[in-house]
Amino acid sequence: MLKYQQIASDIERYIEENALQQGDKLPVLEALMARFEVSKSTITKSLDLLEKKGVVYQVRGSGIFVRRHKRKGYISLLSNQGFKKDLEGFQITSKIIEFDVRKPTQEAADNLNISQEEDVYYVKRVRYINGQTLCLEESYYSKSIITFLNKEIVSESIFDYIREGLGLNVGFSDIYLQAGRLNEEEAGYLGLEKGFPKFYVETLFHLTNGQPFDFSKVTYNFEQSQFFIQANGPL
Amino acid sequence: MLKYQQIASDIERYIEENALQQGDKLPVLEALMARFEVSKSTITKSLDLLEKKGVVYQVRGSGIFVRRHKRKGYISLLSNQGFKKDLEGFQITSKIIEFDVRKPTQEAADNLNISQEEDVYYVKRVRYINGQTLCLEESYYSKSIITFLNKEIVSESIFDYIREGLGLNVGFSDIYLQAGRLNEEEAGYLGLEKGFPKFYVETLFHLTNGQPFDFSKVTYNFEQSQFFIQANGPL
Numbered sequence: 001m002l003k004y005q006q007i008a009s010d011i012e013r014y015i016e017e018n019a020l021q022q023g024d025k026l027p028v029l030e031a032l033m034a035r036f037e038v039s040k041s042t043i044t045k046s047l048d049l050l051e052k053k054g055v056v057y058q059v060r061g062s063g064i065f066v067r068r069h070k071r072k073g074y075i076s077l078l079s080n081q082g083f084k085k086d087l088e089g090f091q092i093t094s095k096i097i098e099f100d101v102r103k104p105t106q107e108a109a110d111n112l113n114i115s116q117e118e119d120v121y122y123v124k125r126v127r128y129i130n131g132q133t134l135c136l137e138e139s140y141y142s143k144s145i146i147t148f149l150n151k152e153i154v155s156e157s158i159f160d161y162i163r164e165g166l167g168l169n170v171g172f173s174d175i176y177l178q179a180g181r182l183n184e185e186e187a188g189y190l191g192l193e194k195g196f197p198k199f200y201v202e203t204l205f206h207l208t209n210g211q212p213f214d215f216s217k218v219t220y221n222f223e224q225s226q227f228f229i230q231a232n233g234p235l
Numbered sequence: 236m237l238k239y240q241q242i243a244s245d246i247e248r249y250i251e252e253n254a255l256q257q258g259d260k261l262p263v264l265e266a267l268m269a270r271f272e273v274s275k276s277t278i279t280k281s282l283d284l285l286e287k288k289g290v291v292y293q294v295r296g297s298g299i300f301v302r303r304h305k306r307k308g309y310i311s312l313l314s315n316q317g318f319k320k321d322l323e324g325f326q327i328t329s330k331i332i333e334f335d336v337r338k339p340t341q342e343a344a345d346n347l348n349i350s351q352e353e354d355v356y357y358v359k360r361v362r363y364i365n366g367q368t369l370c371l372e373e374s375y376y377s378k379s380i381i382t383f384l385n386k387e388i389v390s391e392s393i394f395d396y397i398r399e400g401l402g403l404n405v406g407f408s409d410i411y412l413q414a415g416r417l418n419e420e421e422a423g424y425l426g427l428e429k430g431f432p433k434f435y436v437e438t439l440f441h442l443t444n445g446q447p448f449d450f451s452k453v454t455y456n457f458e459q460s461q462f463f464i465q466a467n468g469p470l
Contacts, residue, residue, distance in 0.1 A: 023445055057407055059444050067445075069409045077412070078466050172292055174304045175464040177312070179414040179434035179457040197432035199414035208468060209294050210258055210302075222414040229410040229464070231313050233443060
């Protein structure tokens with residue numbers, strides 16, 4: 001973690017611990033520089049990072065203010081941290097339904113930019129929140145990039161392993177969303193009835209070098225899932 | 236529009252006109268500087284803006300590449316531009332159902348951070364895509380900030396008016412999403428049946444100074460709406 005990232009996370013913890021509310025003003029730049037014993041350019045980078053993350057907003061000529069939303073239990077659509085961070089205080093578990101190496105579907109191959117002859121790791125799992133079904137997830141990992149996975153990794157955080165175990169840099173992602181109706185199989189895994197509403201999300205994850213490595217399709221139990229996005233201003 | 240924003244939009248048009256695809260490499264920094272006759276710091280700012288917008292991705296030591304997704308007709312959840320830009324080639328129209336000054340609901344007042352004694356502009360409209368219902372929208376505009384609206388403005392782009400007519404700076408927003416079932420009223424306006432799935436979005440828009448000014452609740456016809464988010468890497 002670089003210095004400015006460390007300071008950013010310290011400021012985030014300070015906001016948390018002091019239970020600061022939306023609109024509360026942070027100390028001025030000079031005070032932050034003195035408190036953390038860093039240069040102006042470092043503190044500026046920390047604050048820019050926090051602004052991107054939706055933790056603060058900066059008003060020119062006026063100061064830096066805390067940004068918080070009031071709703072609990074919403075899943076962030078922009079975090080690649082997995083649910084664990086958003087749903088702190090909730091118990092999240094997984095059950096693996098299928099896990100193997102196989103040839104991708106046409107759809108997965110197209111998204112991953114590979115041929116249908118190449119291998120992928122396929123993972124299908126149901127995730128639970130406080131013992132109730134949260135979602136059914138199917139993921140296709142390009143095996144030429146994600147060279148190794150096993151059941152143990154798949155039952156924990158796959159992304160932690162990709163970053164730390166494989167040393168890969170996870171970059172941008174394309175996320176597609178829509179509402180629909182549960183088919184029979186989805187309904188079965190989620191313990192709901194066929195035809196019930198679903199919140200459906202497809203994500204194509206890329207490395208920082210632009211290579212797509214994971215195409216995932218997630219069907220949420222609409223009764224257990226709410227989502228949020230902290231968007232920055234118009235660009 | 237500032238210089239770097241102008242250059243960014245020129246580069247975006249260049250990508251568009253040359254039908255560049257995901258992964259295509261842009262000219263090197265020096266070539267872009269020469270082409271647009273600007274300094275390195277300006278071109279760097281332009282590229283950072285385009286990266287935030289999801290138009291390019293930068294690979295350290297390797298270059299700047301085009302970022303595009305392949306799906307047409309998806310509505311961007313992060314653009315405050317309204318639908319018009321995402322759905323180019325589709326015909327988008329609106330019908331105003333209700334428009335007046337009133338006292339907010341408790342929910343709207345809480346979100347807008349005002350008391351229930353203060354006035355809001357209330358707008359309820361149905362939007363259509365190629366003649367089919369796209370969504371039912373209810374919005375509450377804080378009248379102390381959005382001091383004037385009329386039917387003409389409301390039937391066009393309200394946000395264009397807020398920026399250009401009122402000279403206000405639209406900043407960050409909090410977006411909440413979930414799937415659910417249409418109630419009778421929603422189904423009626425959307426021409427669907429009660430109990431059908433819905434894609435439901437609440438947004439709280441703020442000025443750049445942090446003041447919330449618009450709380451909107453939008454119920455989408457799930458058969459006509461698909462959404463996308465171009466997310467940047469983990470922060």
